[in-house]
Amino acid sequence: MNEKQDDIRVVVVDDHLVVREGLRMLLEIAGKGKGFTMLGDAADGATAVHVIEELQPDVVLMDLRMPGMDGLEAITRIRERWSHIAVVILTTYNEDDLMLRGLRAGACGYLLKDTDRETLFHAIRAAARGDMLLQPEVMARILARTTDTPHPASSDAEADKDSILTERELEVLQAVARGERSKEIASRLGISLRTVSSHITSIYTKFGVDSRVSAVAAGIERGLLSRDRE
Structure with a gap:
């Protein structure tokens, strides 16, 4: 070939x-x-x-x-x-x-x-x-479904893990879900690129993932991303 x-x-x-x-x-x-x-x-x-x-x-x-x-x-x-x-x-x-x-x-x-x-x-x-x-129209449907569907009860350990994202980390995760790049996140939130990277690394660690897509999927599964939050 x-x-x-x-x-x-x-x-x-x-x-x-x-x-x-x-x-x-x-x-x-x-x-x-x-x-x-x-x-x-x-x-x-x-x-x-x-x-x-x-x-x-x-x-x-x-x-x-x-x-x-x-x-x-x-x-x-x-x-x-x-x-x-x-x-x-x-x-x-x-x-x-x-x-x-x-x-x-x-x-x-x-x-x-x-x-x-x-x-x-x-x-x-x-x-x-x-x-x-992450195509916007599909993400919107998934987030709508996440809002309308009750999440199964988590174990105490899982519940603790779900609650450990800081407010800023959640803002960064929401921005990642919208497809924003680190430079865009930094500009909109008024923080440095290094700080954005630090937040993303922290999210990876807390969720046990190694990519932005996996982090977004984990956030959806935990009910941290939804129409109301977006």
Whole structure:
């Protein structure tokens, strides 16, 4: 396969052939000359891990509901072994719980399966840069659902952990959920970049996560992010 040195190399994982072939067509035909190379695909998580080990893509588009090893386990294994590879969840409108678990597992964001090609291309480029991918319309729906759905009672230890974000840390987390970069957060809150980084690091430690997306997912799960708070 003739691929440019700077092409973004993609692997697609989905148990539906029509989805894999549709994305292949978008990347190889509509995306021709736009800097993408589809290296391969897989129909389940176990096959995906082997394909990714062999091909070492830059970005993986990952379905969550698959037979055998599902997308959640596959994301966990990929992030444990190849943390430099960006994983984008392929999701539908009725998979909010699974999607949050995927974000906690280390995915950098999500992409709706019926998205248009320009959104697809933008998402792949953003993932390859290491950006967070949280589409506003999907986030709004999840936050609305978080507001309307009671959260199960936590253990005392979990409740203590949930309450330890400071007011400023919560402001920073809310800004991260809106997709603001550290520079924008610093400017709006009137604090230094170093202070923003310190708050983000503290949030990671308290939530036991290692990325902005995982922190947002954890905040949603704990009921710390909602329409009312936003």
